Amino acid sequence: xxxxxxxxxxxxxxxxxxxGSAGPGEILVRVRGGSETFLAWSQEPLPIGATVLVxxxxxxxxxxxIEWADPLDRLRDDSADAG
Numbered sequence: 599x600x601x602x603x604x605x606x607x608x609x610x611x612x613x614x615x616x617x618g619s620a621g622p623g624e625i626l627v628r629v630r631g632g633s634e635t636f637l638a639w640s641q642e643p644l645p646i647g648a649t650v651l652v653x654x655x656x657x658x659x660x661x662x663x664i665e666w667a668d669p670l671d672r673l674r675d676d677s678a679d680a681g
Contacts, residue, residue: 601655605629605636609666612648616640616663625650625663638663 608627616623616638623646625638636652637660644650644665651666 601657602659602661603655605634605652605661606655608652609668610636610638610650610652610663612638612644612646612650612663615646615648616642616644618643622660625652625661627652627661635659636661640664 605627608629610625610627612623613626613635614624618641620643622637622639623644625636626633627636638650639656639660639662640650642665644663649666649668650663652661653664654662656662
């Protein structure tokens with residue numbers, strides 16, 4: 599199946615936690631001007647509500663994800679502490 603290149607690099611939220619190699623979860627991703635769901639695979643189990651980054655498309659609405667923390671959030675926290 600063809601990969602979905604548009605979703606690679608997008609962030610999303612896990613609607614169903616992943617189980618590592620034991621099985622996928624489900625992610626909601628903002629892409630193409632809307633929101634879409636995909637099966638999400640990760641190397642390590644990730645909980646419901648985790649923010650993740652799509653790193654690869656497997657085709658057939660399946661993606662590989664890693665846990666993601668926006669580096670800009672850290673800058674915002676630092677500037678709030680300074681003020």
